[in-house]
Each structure stands twice: as C-alpha cells, then as structure tokens.
Amino acid sequence: MADEAPFQFLHSEVIQYVFGASDSGDAETGRNITKVESMGFRVGQGLIERLTKETSRFKDELDVMKFICKDFWTCLFKKQIDNLRTNHQGIYVLQDSKFQLLSHLSAGKQYLDQAPKYLAFTCGLVRGALSNLGVKSIVTAEVSIMPACKFQVMIQKI
Amino acid sequence: WRVGIAVIAKENYPLYIRSVASQSELKFHYTVHTSLDVVEEKISAVGKSLGDQRELYLGLLYPTEDYKVYGYVTNSKVKFVIVVDSSNTSLRDNEIRSMFRKLHNSFTDVMCNPFHNPGDPIQSKAFDGIVSGMMVQTG
Numbered sequence: 282m283a284d285e286a287p288f289q290f291l292h293s294e295v296i297q298y299v300f301g302a303s304d305s306g307d308a309e310t311g312r313n314i315t316k317v318e319s320m321g322f323r324v325g326q327g328l329i330e331r332l333t334k335e336t337s338r339f340k341d342e343l344d345v346m347k348f349i350c351k352d353f354w355t356c357l358f359k360k361q362i363d364n365l366r367t368n369h370q371g372i373y374v375l376q377d378s379k380f381q382l383l384s385h386l387s388a389g390k391q392y393l394d395q396a397p398k399y400l401a402f403t404c405g406l407v408r409g410a411l412s413n414l415g416v417k418s419i420v421t422a423e424v425s426i427m428p429a430c431k432f433q434v435m436i437q438k439i
Numbered sequence: 440w441r442v443g444i445a446v447i448a449k450e451n452y453p454l455y456i457r458s459v460a461s462q463s464e465l466k467f468h469y470t471v472h473t474s475l476d477v478v479e480e481k482i483s484a485v486g487k488s489l490g491d492q493r494e495l496y497l498g499l500l501y502p503t504e505d506y507k508v509y510g511y512v513t514n515s516k517v518k519f520v521i522v523v524d525s526s527n528t529s530l531r532d533n534e535i536r537s538m539f540r541k542l543h544n545s546f547t548d549v550m551c552n553p554f555h556n557p558g559d560p561i562q563s564k565a566f567d568g569i570v571s572g573m574m575v576q577t578g
Binding site for chain 2: 329330
C-alpha cells in the first residue's frame with residue numbers, strides 16, 4: 282500500500298511539470314504527450330531489464346505479453362491486467378477495469394479530455410519494455426468511462 | 440590470453456570487450472565473433488526440442504584445443520560471452536554460472552542508470568570493476 286503512493290505522486294508531479302498549469306494549444310499538448318511518452322519508454326526499458334533477470338527465456342510473443350500483463354503490471358500498479366485479447370495477428374488489447382493512475386480523477390466523463398495526459402507515460406512504459414525484449418510496437422490508450430482503460434498494442438513486423 | 444569477457448548487443452555489435460594480455464586480442468575478438476553463431480543457434484532452437492531448455496545460461500558453447508567458450512543471453516537478447524584457457528581446469532560450471540549472474544546484475548544496473556543510453560558501449564566504472572575482479576580471480 283505504502284509504496285504505490287510515491288509513484289502516483291511523482292507521476293502527477295511529472296505531468297504537472299511537463300504540461301504546466303495553463304491550457305496551451307493542441308500542438309503544444311501533443312508535443313508534451315510525446316515527451317512524457319518517451320520518459321516512460323526509457324523507464325520501461327530499464328524496468329524490464331530488472332524484472333526479467335530471474336525469469337527463463339520467453340517462448341514467443343504471447344509469452345512476452347502475458348509477462349507484461351502479470352508481472353510487469355503487478356510491479357507497477359499492484360494488480361494484473363483484467364483482460365487480454367488478441368487477434369493473433371499482432372494486435373493485443375489490454376484491459377484494466379480500474380487503472381490506478383486514473384483512479385484519483387473523478388469517475389465518469391467529467392475529466393475525460395484530461396485522460397490522455399495520464400496515460401502517455403504508461404503507453405511509453407509498455408512500448409519501452411517491449412522494445413527492450415525485441416518487440417517493436419505502437420501502443421495507444423483508450424478510455425470511455427473512467428477509471429477503466431484499454432491499451433492497444435500493435436506489433437510492428439520487421 | 441588467460442580469460443576474456445565480452446558483452447554483445449541485441450543487434451550483434453559489441454558493447455563491451457575486454458581480455459587479459461593484449462597480444463592476442465585480435466584472436467579473442469575473432470573467437471567471440473564466431474561464438475555468436477552458436478548462440479543464435481541455441482536461441483532459435485527454443486520450442487523445437489522436447490527438453491525445452493529456456494535457461495538464460497547457455498553453457499559451454501564450444502570447446503577447442505586451447506580455450507573454452509561459455510555463453511549467456513538475457514531476455515533483452517544481450518549476449519555475454521566468457522572465454523577461458525583450456526588449461527584452466529580449476530574452473531567449474533558453477534563458478535562460470537555465478538560469473539554470468541554477477542555480470543548480468545551489474546549490466547542491469549548499467550541499464551537502469553539514467554545517464555546511460557541503451558545501445559551505447561558500456562563505460563560504467565562499476566561494471567569495469569566487476570569484470571576486473573573476475574579476471575583477477577580466474578586469471
């Protein structure tokens with residue numbers, strides 16, 4: 282319980298720092314989201330290196346995704362992904378019905394337009410982790426009702 | 440040389456290479472280079488054989504008359520290669536294993552260092568120190 286609070290506070294502070302208090306234009310917001318996402322990317326790279334130190338080698342892509350949903354998510358948010366779907370063609374949808382970083386925003390639709398800010402870092406985390414495991418991907422997030430959230434991972438085939 | 444240690448990136452370029460005695464350094468580089476094929480073979484064999492061995496430690500890659508080559512691969516596909524003199528019979532499999540473990544631990548610290556750029560050659564002094572320690576111990 283105690284160790285998730287610092288991460289949550291730091292995360293909100295990072296967002297506060299990068300985006301600033303004032304409402305800026307769309308272009309600026311887009312740039313800032315990219316900035317937060319790339320921060321997440323670097324953290325994801327390092328984190329996965331540490332987490333996979335003791336595990337045996339992964340069999341395939343699905344094995345990697347399961348690791349992300351279970352161990353990686355548990356390490357970050359103290360819970361597993363609630364639902365993982367795939368079309369077996371390189372698209373995975375990770376569903377979290379109570380995403381921790383959105384849980385302190387009011388539930389429902391009131392702050393829906395603010396949600397992308399709070400998801401960018403996590404998108405980066407997942408992309409960084411996968412990239413370090415040798416899986417190139419694009420990660421996007423989608424929210425319809427807070428605090429539920431879907432992450433879509435599209436694997437880039439080389 | 441008595442012993443040499445190399446770290447190879449995912450894309451198969453060297454991140455870190457060090458050996459004791461400089462006169463045969465070229466041969467050491469060559470040995471490490473040739474060992475990568477064996478590593479590749481061992482990684483791609485996963486799932487095909489029945490005794491599905493998926494340990495990070497790959498064991499003895501291949502022995503020759505004058506040296507033994509051991510391999511280890513992380514989940515991020517970074518390879519560690521240790522080459523030791525064949526005359527060095529005191530070295531057991533367990534010790535090699537723990538050497539790799541130590542290397543991996545230190546490498547993880549390097550990766551988590553925010554000032555390190557993943558994919559760049561390793562310049563960490565801490566990592567250097569670990570490797571030096573091993574060379575003294577085995578050399």
